Amino acid sequence: MTETSFPGWHGTTIIGVKKNGKVVVAGDGQVSLGQTVIKGTARKVRRLTPGGHDVVAGFAGSTADAFTLLERLEAKLEATPGQLQRAAVELAKDWRTDKYLQKLEAMLIVTDGSLLLVITGAGDVLEPEHDIAAIGSGGNFALAAARGLMEADFDAETIARKAMQIAADICVYTNGNLTVEAIDA
Template sequence: MSGSSSQMESWHGTTIVGVRKNGKAVIAGDGQVSLQSTVIKPNARKVRRLGAKDEKGGNVIAGFAGATADAFTLFDRLERKLEQHNGQLMRAAVELAKDWRTDKYLRNLEAMMIVADRDVTLILTGNGDVLEPAAGVAAIGSGGNFALSAATALFDYEEDAEVVARKAMKIAADICVYTNENVTVEVIEGAA
């Protein structure tokens, strides 16, 4: 029972949303780090750019939910996979997911990621999932369902992906106690 309780705690502490629309790919995340009911840090950076530029000149952006050390391990592994596969995010993500599911060490990591480049937005999980959201919106973390609902509702009414992501994060922060309004946003222009 203690294993499931500690796993549950690791998933409470963030909201990450990804929006792809009108030539922009955006990932936004809050800055709150919580330990049980205590805010440990209000300004963590859970969204960042990864890897070298791909052949089209765009970077990969990524956001994580879950245990911080685990997420940094996954960021590092994804960067290496991007280097091995010439910046091809889909291929690098699939290879990371294979390793994550089968490697003894990686299998125990408790995190999820949203990653995006000019061509694709993906959700990566430790179950080996590489999921491409159908509607241009993805969200993970404790406030993920709030952000997903808000972004989905705003999607048809807002033209700018960044505006959709920021508004969705504001709504999630107003509802989820594990999410704050200290938001980090990364944008890729010229996305498909």
């Protein structure tokens, strides 16, 4: 099918907020095909426990591609227990150089409570400024909202929830059905 005959999957807003020793990753539940909502309760934020070390991951993009990347990340974390940055860099290198992985269309936000990282298929492992990371169709809306809320007397979860609500109010590919995972530093 061509791009014009198949509108493609859209959707997802994922945000990670780090504040006062806690990191929260929140994601909406909407999956859309063109202008149609296919599912409103998808779970795009997961807790992984490779080698007994908790990592929270949220994904935007193709679900099958994201699950492939999460499995690869989990394997990298099992090979390097407790070393999220090293595992993320190894995943990004594989993603960039492996011909199969290069075709995957997804992005990840990952945290172990200490680091908050964005991993992309371009080979990027980014530690965002201002302790906020956001990806997906409503990511910029959520990012802007969270940046505005960081100086208020709110904890990380409240900021993430409020930012996601603002994104859901603006972005038609984002809903207010949230999955939220928190992890302590």
